[in-house]
Amino acid sequence: xxxxxxxxxxxxxxxxxxxxxxxxxxxxxxxxxxxxxxxxxxxxxxxxxxxxxxxxxxxxxxxxxxxxxxxxxxxxxxxxxxxxxxxxxxxxxxxxxxxxxxxxxxxxxxxxxxxxxxxxxxxxxxxxxxxxxxxxxxxxxxxxxxxxxxxxxxxxxxxxxxxxxxxxxxx
Amino acid sequence: xxxxxxxxxxxxxxxxxxxxxxxxxxxxxxxxxxxxxxxxxxxxxxxxxxxxxxxxxxxxxxxxxxxxxxxxxxxxxxxxxxxxxxxxxxxxxxxxxxxxxxxxxxxxxxxxxxxxxxxxxxxxxxxxxxxxxxxxxxxxxxxxxxxxxxxxxxxxxxxxxxxxxxxxxxxxxxxxxxxxxxxxxx
Numbered sequence: 021x022x023x024x025x026x027x028x029x030x031x032x033x034x035x036x037x038x039x040x041x042x043x044x045x046x047x048x049x050x051x052x053x054x055x056x057x058x059x060x061x062x063x064x065x066x067x068x069x070x071x072x073x074x075x076x077x078x079x080x081x082x083x084x085x086x087x088x089x090x091x092x093x094x095x096x097x098x099x100x101x102x103x104x105x106x107x108x109x110x111x112x113x114x115x116x117x118x119x120x121x122x123x124x125x126x127x128x129x130x131x132x133x134x135x136x137x138x139x140x141x142x143x144x145x146x147x148x149x150x151x152x153x154x155x156x157x158x159x160x161x162x163x164x165x166x167x168x169x170x171x172x173x174x175x176x177x178x179x180x181x182x183x184x185x186x187x188x189x190x191x
Numbered sequence: 192x193x194x195x196x197x198x199x200x201x202x203x204x205x206x207x208x209x210x211x212x213x214x215x216x217x218x219x220x221x222x223x224x225x226x227x228x229x230x231x232x233x234x235x236x237x238x239x240x241x242x243x244x245x246x247x248x249x250x251x252x253x254x255x256x257x258x259x260x261x262x263x264x265x266x267x268x269x270x271x272x273x274x275x276x277x278x279x280x281x282x283x284x285x286x287x288x289x290x291x292x293x294x295x296x297x298x299x300x301x302x303x304x305x306x307x308x309x310x311x312x313x314x315x316x317x318x319x320x321x322x323x324x325x326x327x328x329x330x331x332x333x334x335x336x337x338x339x340x341x342x343x344x345x346x347x348x349x350x351x352x353x354x355x356x357x358x359x360x361x362x363x364x365x366x367x368x369x370x371x372x373x374x375x376x377x
Contacts, residue, residue, distance in 0.1 A: 086201070086355030094358045096335055102348030104202065118198065125255065129359070132247040133366045165197050184197065186265040191202040 222299030
């Protein structure tokens, strides 16, 4: 594994007041994941179009709408997507994990059909890094979402603890 | 291999009991165009897709649909959780209660149990993908019917979101269909 990413995973320097990934897609600094990009197995071959980040909703808006791609979004009548309003730090963190996971899933679906779109591969890796970081943060403070996290050390074993997703009454 | 994450793909928090709506939502849980049919249709077709694009796409969308079964089940569960036997007796869920108590049961809104007859596998990727595109459009239409049937924002929210997923899945299936058609991969 790339040493830089490995250190990133281990380095839990999360700042609660600094969850600013809404602008990831439009942030030139963040998009320069050069090391990541060089290691991807798909060299750009000009076979597929390159998706500009201007054609994507930001991560929060895409999640709310259920669609990351502006050109595919199709509203029903005059209904507006549900506004998701976290009420505490735990809910905020979970919502961000949901949002990042959703954006990654959308990009993965897209890349199955257009595997040479290097910009989207870059986006995927950027989101993955941030999702890992927030998942680690969440699971170190609260209960496990995924049993392969490094914080499964509690006695009694915490996997079975409430809330189960169908009883989690938030947002 | 599938790995479980203890979170819904989209949050559900329904505060108002509504037994009629729960009955209607069963159509997308275990009905002909519901999420269970979608998940099993794609996860079953993927083995014989002609190339890796097809295997990947059907695996991913089939997996997402498993998450949608969970969202629908959560909605039905929350809509019916606090119902008394008296309330169930006077509702359209009386037959569900007679047969299954308060358990969920994989069936359509009219009570027909889920069956593999809801989907095909005919050994032809173009035919299979056309069926998938139709299935996504039918599911979208059913979500619109369901949205028309309620004014509860807690129910409409997840339904709008699930409807939008059908739109995206349709597009991805169509891209793959067009690609197979163009390249002649079979």
